[in-house]
Amino acid sequence: MSEADARVLRGGSRVGTRSVWGRWGLRGVALFYLAALLIVPVGMIFYEAFKDGLGPPIEAITSPDGLHAFWLTLVCVGIAVPLNTVFGVITAIVLVRHRFRGKAVVNSLIDLPFAISPVVIGLALILIYGQDGWVGGTLEEWGIQVIFSTPGMVLATIFVSLPFVVREVMPVLQEIGTDQEQAAETLGASRWQTFWRVTLPAIRWGVAYGVVLATARALGEFGAVSVVSGKISGQTETLPLFVENEYTNFNLAGAYAAAILLAILALIVLFSMNLLRRNPEVEEGAAVFDPAATNVTEKEA
Amino acid sequence: MAAADTAVAKPPRAGLRVPLGGEALTRGVSLTWLSVIVLIPIAAVVSRSLDEGFAEFWAAISEPEAWAAIKLTVISSLIVVAINAVMGTLIAWVLVRDEFRGKGVVNSLIDLPFALPTIVAGLTLLALYGSDSPIGVEAAYTKVAVVLALLFVTLPFVVRAVQPVLMEIDEEMEEAAASLGAPNHRIFRSIILPNLTPAVIAGCALAFARAIGEFGSLVLLTGNIPFDTQVASVYIFGRIESDNVTGAAAVSVLLLAISVAILFALNLFGRWRSRHERG
Amino acid sequence: MDKPKGIEVSNVTKRFGSFVALDDVSIDVPAGGLTALLGPSGSGKSTLLRVIAGLEQPDEGTVVISGEDTTAVRVQDRNVGFVFQHYAAFKHMTVFDNVAFGLRIRGEGNGKIRERVGQLIELVHLQGFEKRFPNQLSGGQRQRMALARALAVEPKVLLLDEPFGALDAKVRQELRTWLRRLHDEVHVTTIFVTHDQEEAMEVAEQIVVMNDGRIEQSGGPRDLYEDPASEFVMSFVGPAHRLGDAWVRPHDVEIRHRPNGQTVEALIDRVVHLGFEVRVELTLADGEKFSVQLTREQVDELELGDGQIVFVRPRAARTFSVDGDRPREPEVV
Numbered sequence: 001m002s003e004a005d006a007r008v009l010r011g012g013s014r015v016g017t018r019s020v021w022g023r024w025g026l027r028g029v030a031l032f033y034l035a036a037l038l039i040v041p042v043g044m045i046f047y048e049a050f051k052d053g054l055g056p057p058i059e060a061i062t063s064p065d066g067l068h069a070f071w072l073t074l075v076c077v078g079i080a081v082p083l084n085t086v087f088g089v090i091t092a093i094v095l096v097r098h099r100f101r102g103k104a105v106v107n108s109l110i111d112l113p114f115a116i117s118p119v120v121i122g123l124a125l126i127l128i129y130g131q132d133g134w135v136g137g138t139l140e141e142w143g144i145q146v147i148f149s150t151p152g153m154v155l156a157t158i159f160v161s162l163p164f165v166v167r168e169v170m171p172v173l174q175e176i177g178t179d180q181e182q183a184a185e186t187l188g189a190s191r192w193q194t195f196w197r198v199t200l201p202a203i204r205w206g207v208a209y210g211v212v213l214a215t216a217r218a219l220g221e222f223g224a225v226s227v228v229s230g231k232i233s234g235q236t237e238t239l240p241l242f243v244e245n246e247y248t249n250f251n252l253a254g255a256y257a258a259a260i261l262l263a264i265l266a267l268i269v270l271f272s273m274n275l276l277r278r279n280p281e282v283e284e285g286a287a288v289f290d291p292a293a294t295n296v297t298e299k300e301a
Numbered sequence: 302m303a304a305a306d307t308a309v310a311k312p313p314r315a316g317l318r319v320p321l322g323g324e325a326l327t328r329g330v331s332l333t334w335l336s337v338i339v340l341i342p343i344a345a346v347v348s349r350s351l352d353e354g355f356a357e358f359w360a361a362i363s364e365p366e367a368w369a370a371i372k373l374t375v376i377s378s379l380i381v382v383a384i385n386a387v388m389g390t391l392i393a394w395v396l397v398r399d400e401f402r403g404k405g406v407v408n409s410l411i412d413l414p415f416a417l418p419t420i421v422a423g424l425t426l427l428a429l430y431g432s433d434s435p436i437g438v439e440a441a442y443t444k445v446a447v448v449l450a451l452l453f454v455t456l457p458f459v460v461r462a463v464q465p466v467l468m469e470i471d472e473e474m475e476e477a478a479a480s481l482g483a484p485n486h487r488i489f490r491s492i493i494l495p496n497l498t499p500a501v502i503a504g505c506a507l508a509f510a511r512a513i514g515e516f517g518s519l520v521l522l523t524g525n526i527p528f529d530t531q532v533a534s535v536y537i538f539g540r541i542e543s544d545n546v547t548g549a550a551a552v553s554v555l556l557l558a559i560s561v562a563i564l565f566a567l568n569l570f571g572r573w574r575s576r577h578e579r580g
Numbered sequence: 581m582d583k584p585k586g587i588e589v590s591n592v593t594k595r596f597g598s599f600v601a602l603d604d605v606s607i608d609v610p611a612g613g614l615t616a617l618l619g620p621s622g623s624g625k626s627t628l629l630r631v632i633a634g635l636e637q638p639d640e641g642t643v644v645i646s647g648e649d650t651t652a653v654r655v656q657d658r659n660v661g662f663v664f665q666h667y668a669a670f671k672h673m674t675v676f677d678n679v680a681f682g683l684r685i686r687g688e689g690n691g692k693i694r695e696r697v698g699q700l701i702e703l704v705h706l707q708g709f710e711k712r713f714p715n716q717l718s719g720g721q722r723q724r725m726a727l728a729r730a731l732a733v734e735p736k737v738l739l740l741d742e743p744f745g746a747l748d749a750k751v752r753q754e755l756r757t758w759l760r761r762l763h764d765e766v767h768v769t770t771i772f773v774t775h776d777q778e779e780a781m782e783v784a785e786q787i788v789v790m791n792d793g794r795i796e797q798s799g800g801p802r803d804l805y806e807d808p809a810s811e812f813v814m815s816f817v818g819p820a821h822r823l824g825d826a827w828v829r830p831h832d833v834e835i836r837h838r839p840n841g842q843t844v845e846a847l848i849d850r851v852v853h854l855g856f857e858v859r860v861e862l863t864l865a866d867g868e869k870f871s872v873q874l875t876r877e878q879v880d881e882l883e884l885g886d887g888q889i890v891f892v893r894p895r896a897a898r899t900f901s902v903d904g905d906r907p908r909e910p911e912v913v
Contacts (some may be wrong), residue, residue: 030395031407033388037453038413041425041476044435091331098324108564109335112343114507115560117514119534120553123541124342127349127550133343159338213415220418222517223534227541240418240517247424247521259421266416273416274409450700473668476635477726479655480662481682481733491681 042263049256059259060246063231066254069242070204072260075150076225076238080157084214088165093199095166096173116188121159122227125152148230153238156224161214168210172203205279209266212276221260258279344448346557350550361551369528370536370556373447377532378512382505389459389508390501396460397467399433411461414454419517422453444523447532450518455508461495462504469498499574506567510560584609585647586769587632592641594627601627602638603793609771609786611646614763616784617773620816624793625773626654626741632771633739634658646736661730661768665742667722669714675701675725676710682733700728703762720751724758731766740772744779756783777817781805789813811900821870826897830873834893835860843891846870851884855894860884862892 049057060066091110095103113121129136129146139146146152180202184194200207222240229236233245239258246254350358361367396408414422426449430440440446470493478488516534523530531539533556540549587609594602602624609615617625630636632643634655642651650658670678679700683693699706704724714722721745730738733818743759744752763770774780779799780787789796789804789812797809798872808814811827820827823844836843845861849869858879872892884890 026391027395027399030388030392034392034407034410037449037456038410041429041453042413042417044428045421045425087331087334090327091335094324094328094331098328100328104568106332106335106570108561109339111564112339112561115514115557115564116343117516117534117537117556118551119340119516119537119541120346120557121515121552123537123549124346126541127345127546128342134341144525152484155338156417159342162338162409189431214418220416220421222418222420223538226516227538243420243424244520255424259424262418262421263425264417266413266421269416270409270412274405274411471666471668471671473664473666474670476655477662477664477668477729478662478670478681480633480635480658481729482656482659483681484656486683492670527906 006254039277045256045259045263048252049260053267056253057260060062060251060254060257061261063254065237066242066258067256068235069073069237069239072150072153073219073238073240075153076157076221077215079154080161080218081211081214083158084162085165085207085211088162088210089169089203089216090168091166091202092173096170097178110166113160113162118160118223118225119219119227121156121224125155125159125224125228129155148232148236149229150236152226153236156228157218157221160224161218164214165207165210169203169206172206173199174238176202202277206274209273210274212269212272216266219265219269253271330515343557346550346553349546350554352550353547354436358548358551358554361548362555364548366527366531367533367536367548367552370531370533371552373444373531374513374533375557375559377444377447377451378509380448381455381512382509384448384452385455385459385508386505389504390463390497392458392465393467397464398515411457414456419454419515420520423450423518423521426453426518431522441522442526442530444530446522446524447519447530450522451512451515454515454518455512458508458511459501459504462500462507466497466500467493499570502570503567506563510563513556513559585612585644587646587771587848588642588644589628589632590642590644592628592631592638592643594624594631594636594638600793602631605641605790605793605795607788607795607798608767610769611769613769613786614784615759615786615788616627617743617771617782617790618775618780618816619790619796620775622792623790625775627739627792628790629739629771629773632737634661635662647871659733661733661735661738661741663723663726663738663743663744667714667719667726667746669722669726671714672869674711674713675706675717677713678725679729679732686733696732697728700732703731703765704728710766717744719747720755723747723755727762731768737767737768738768740770742773742775745774752779770792779897780894781817785818788818791816808898814898814900819871819873822868823864823892823894823897824869826894826899828894828897830859830871832894832896834895835872835874835878835884836891836893837882839891840893843893846890846892848884848886848888848890850886851879862890 055101058081061070091106095106126133128134129139129152131137131140131147133147136146144151146155180198181194184198185191189197220240221238222244225238226241226244229238231237231241231242231245237245239262243255245264246252246258350361361461362371392411395496396404396411400436417425426446427441430438430449432439432441434440459518474492475488478492483491514534515532516538519525521533523532523535525531525535525547527536533552537549537552537556540546540552587607589605589607589609592602592605600872605624605628607628617628619625627636631638634650634653638651642649644650645658651757662712668735670681671683676697680693683696686704688696692727697710701710704727706721706728709717709721709725714725717725727743740759744755744909747755756779759772772783785800787801787804789799791880797804799807804813804817808817814820814827819830821830822828823833828883839845844864846857846864848860848862850861852859852861856876858874860872860879862872862875864870870892
């Protein structure tokens with residue numbers, strides 16, 4: 001092997017690292033901060049949930065309201081994520097491969113869900129689909145109720161989870177370039193065949209990662225769904241709303257039980273993220289959305 | 302071939318045409334989706350806030366309770382961003398340069414605030430720092446609670462922004478500086494930090510935008526006491542519930558404007574940097 | 581008067597995990613000299629350079645620079661100038677600030693800094709570029725800046741790690757000549773690492789050939805070429821072919837049309853005209869490929885062409901004993 005490889009394997013010379021003591025000090029501070037802010041609090045709810053045994057939390061979560069909340073959560077996520085995946089891939093292709101004016105505007109629109117308070121999202125939906133909303137009145141005449149009902153909650157979930165697949169797929173598309181697609185076309189593949197057999201497989205890990213992030217976001221959405229749902233127990237509560245409701249009604253067992261469930265789902269998400277990140281095609285930075293990555297206007301494929 | 306054609310070599314036409322009947326159609330589908338889901342609802346908020354005129358808009362924002370909420374939100378977010386700038390960089394440093402067992406787990410945990418529902422985040426902090434706090438730190442229902450919750454949800458931003466840059470830093474630059482006699486702290490100050498600053502700024506901007514809009518983690522933890530621990534998003538929620546939609550819309554537009562301004566500035570900063578790429 | 585000492589490396593061993601990068605290596609670099617560490621990838625040459633610089637700590641052995649044992653001294657305190665293959669430019673600083681860095685660390689006054697940096701920028705022909713950033717410079721310019729930066733603090737030793745490896749062939753050539761001239765002017769003990777034997781032969785006064793973490797041979801360019809101590813050195817430092825169990829240089833071989841008892845039969849595959857020289861590619865009776873270097877005149881005289889059967893006779897061949905030790909006396913015929 002080359003000497004440089006051997007150095008890397010051993011961990012580099014890293015002249016800029018501090019003395020051993022300094023390193024321990026930094027590490028200690030970092031770990032303490034993370035423990036105090038993150039690890040111990042999360043550990044606490046597991047403790048609180050199970051401190052009286054497995055019974056109470058299971059009972060609480062399998063109550064009719066609990067089960068309904070779980071079901072509603074699945075419905076919202078189950079509709080929002082696939083839709084955002086399909087439209088996300090399309091939008092990514094449009095942004096990376098097509099030329100048109102106004103890309104900056106489109107980019108900003110996609111980033112908007114990152115920048116808006118969830119409560120504002122809820123307000124926006126009410127203003128459109130509510131009784132006195134832009135289309136709400138008309139919809140009600142047709143018997144479709146959006147606000148205080150499931151459709152509204154689904155819309156809110158779609159809004160908040162919109163950017164993730166797009167943002168994960170875009171850098172991958174840029175990375176792979178058009179060579180493979182052009183090669184396929186010279187070999188006679190139709191546009192659809194090229195997309196299905198060449199493009200999609202090439203971006204699949206980006207899509208997967210985006211789906212994981214979108215799902216996490218959709219599962220955990222609270223504010224927007226809160227505003228839009230009216231929080232009617234047993235009818236318009238998702239799991240996060242259920243947590244709040246139980247807590248404010250002093251059903252701590254129920255609150256913690258649902259919280260645990262959501263926390264476990266979150267840990268599964270983390271685990272999936274970790275697995276997928278091993279893949280070199282997955283853009284880690286895109287999760288925090290790197291503004292430089294959205295400068296597609298300059299970097300046309 | 303005409304001189305004009307050869308003068309400027311055009312890049313190859315890079316159109317993966319999505320097979321749904323043409324580029325225009327796919328573009329249309331995409332834009333329609335974005336408009337219906339995002340653009341139009343936001344337009345509705347802006348429009349509604351101005352429905353009763355600019356004077357009403359202004360009155361709604363400067364209403365004492367609203368203003369108190371806005372102030373609390375902005376100041377807390379600034380404090381949180383400042384803390385994140387330091388702690389986020391420190392944590393990124395430890396994750397990139399240090400080696401210890403369990404580092405991979407710790408690295409994954411950084412994303413927990415992304416994955417955990419905000420309401421659960423609030424609940425976890427309440428469990429540790431609430432009124433029955435097992436460690437005797439009772440920060441709930443105080444302004445400290447606001448900062449605490451915001452620190453939780455904004456944790457990943459600076460860390461994840463700095464990590465890749467730190468990993469990419471040319472180790473040889475540090476070695477060169479050392480060979481020229483620079484002690485370690487000087488290497489950090491003169492070589493590493495300047496290269497990290499853009500990433501820290503980006504992370505801070507994102508964290509700030511996130512912090513001013515935060516809702517779920519604050520509802521349970523802060524007690525939402527008006528003029529004391531009520532943040533802007535909670536105030537907006539209150540106005541919606543009490544049917545003061547103009548008030549809600551006005552403050553919403555204010556928050557929106559701040560976020561958009563920050564992200565716009567960040568975008569400009571990103572473009573400026575890639576143009577003057579100090580590659 | 582005592583001659584100023586250069587660098588003495590004694591019995592240095594360096595391991596990276598289970599990989600032994602340097603195995604009991606000892607060399608002497610004369611003060612003020614220009615030495616090349618030559619070897620293939622993985623031979624340990626870069627590691628040796630870095631050990632001398634203090635960027636790596638040896639597991640065993642000592643490094644003595646100018647009479648002082650620096651084995652335990654930090655790189656910051658060794659006062660060595662180091663130039664990296666990929667420049668390691670401080671990309672967030674201007675050319676001026678890059679070159680001034682070492683001086684600023686030492687707390688020199690602004691006036692002195694401006695003067696010294698000015699001198700160096702002139703020395704490396706980068707006048708007018710002071711306010712530019714590294715990414716606005718070409719590769720060759722960046723490397724010249726890196727050299728100026730290293731020389732700014734008047735190091736005792738100048739170490740260059742494959743300094744021209746990342747550059748185009750033409751720029752490489754220019755900088756080689758330029759380095760030689762620079763050394764003539766500045767006279768600082770200089771060691772550079774390269775895998776390019778032509779570069780080593782052209783620039784260095786002393787060449788240390790390394791392989792697999794060990795020193796194969798050390799000497800001047802001519803010594804290594806004409807008196808190689810092992811198969812490895814012979815085939816690395818210049819073109820060489822096996823003929824039976826001897827080694828021959830392509831230009832030390834004669835081609836005849838008739839055997840004379842000392843010749844070996846061969847079939848001409850191809851006669852390649854490379855301008856003044858001609859390379860005749862042959863296959864020997866045992867299937868081995870061989871090539872001989874002749875002048876145009878010789879080829880014309882012999883009327884050589886593809887497909888002919890000819891007879892080759894080495895004028896000078898070397899054999900090395902099996903463990904690569906002292907070679908037997910070369911057969912000069």
